[in-house]
Amino acid sequence: MSRSVRVIWDDALTSYDFGPGHPLAPVRVELTMALARELGVLERVEMTGCAPATDDELALVHKRDYIEAVKWVSATGRPDLSHGLGTADNPAFAGVHEASALITGATLEAARSVWTGEAEHAVNVAGGLHHAMAATASGFCVYNDPAAAIAWLLAQGASRIAYVDVDVHHGDGVQSLFHDDPRVLTISLHESPRTLFPGTGFPQETGAEGTAVNVALPAGCGDSGWLRAFHAVVPQLLREFAPEILVTQHGCDSHALDPLANLMLSVDGQRTAYEALHRLAHETAGGRWIVTGGGGYELVQVVPRAWTHLIAEVSGHPLDPATATPEAWRRFVKERTGQTAPLTLTDGRHPEFRDFSTGYDPADEIDRAIMATRNAVFPFHGLDPLP
Helix, strand or coil: CCCCEEEECCHHHHHCCCCCCCCCCCHHHHHHHHHHHHCCHHHHCEEECCCCCCHHHHCCCCCHHHHHHHHHHHHHCCCEHHHCECCCCCCCCCCHHHHHHHHHHHHHHHHHHHHCCCCCEEEECCCCCCCCCCCCCECCECCCHHHHHHHHHHHHCCCCEEEEECCCCCCHHHHHHCCCCCCEEEEEEEECCCCCCCCCCCCCCCCCCCCEEEEEECCCCEHHHHHHHHHHHHHHHHHHHCCCEEEEECCCCCECCCCCCCCEECHHHHHHHHHHHHHHHHHHHCCCEEEECCCCCCCCCCHHHHHHHHHHHHHCCCCCCCCECCHHHHHHHHHHHCCCCCCECCCCCCCCCCCHHHCCCCCCHHHHHHHHHHHHHHHHHCCCCCC
């Protein structure tokens, strides 16, 4: 399915580091790239470097005084709590501007590659920092790289962009930045804001013209329920919206082992979602697909496997889930983290789901979540909320 694919990478992307003990440890990205390399995944793509986002590029979505505040924290290492820098979630550290700007620059390079036609798909697994707001850091995110890429594409003349966010947390920053822009459709599938940060993402948050879409799933939702919800909402809206470009965020913190959230997906369920989004990129956006990472805090057992599957799927050469992890990678994991690496790329699950067209069960909490979203936004798009 994929004609030309770029993976944006620079070793300096691991400098986005809030320090020892912080959940967003850059080793997760390091282990991902090492696993993808050992399995030959990176041999099937074009590896491309990146430059830091400029102030003007950051200012597409962030206030100028906020950018200056980040620079001041970066130079001094001192907090600026008025801009959300120096909190437990977003500790201040020297070099934070440079590290954050490089991640944004990598996602902008992915956007440029796809917009110019140099690549059909492009991926930055270090990106996906979807919580950052126009003037504040939030939820481990300093600059909002997916939003910057979307804003840059709009500035180039794109008129319809769809953003699908499968992170366990609501993609609140991206939604907020494009809440009233009918050119951007944002779809977020996440754990209910009643039980998880950031406390937003209710179905009733629809934007001005129904272009903000939120599927709030109950804690405990696993592969079958999640996939049922995805297929009950996402394909229909993407087909109707017909975006020029699809941007997706792939936080893998929906996994059952993730320490910060309460959904119960497997790596196999996540891989199945990547397949679906790949198909939809070709079906609805002419194959133009920009891909980022996101959350994911089980650093050894989950993130490297999930995102290696992601890169492989984007490349058009998906990996057999039964594939063994290479011995050299397992040794590297042990040396780097002291932990024992997983032996294969699968959790041994075979995700299946019952399509929503089979009928709505009002006694089922996942079906109620699906109907809440369909009732809230489908009429804006001329779609029937009923299955």
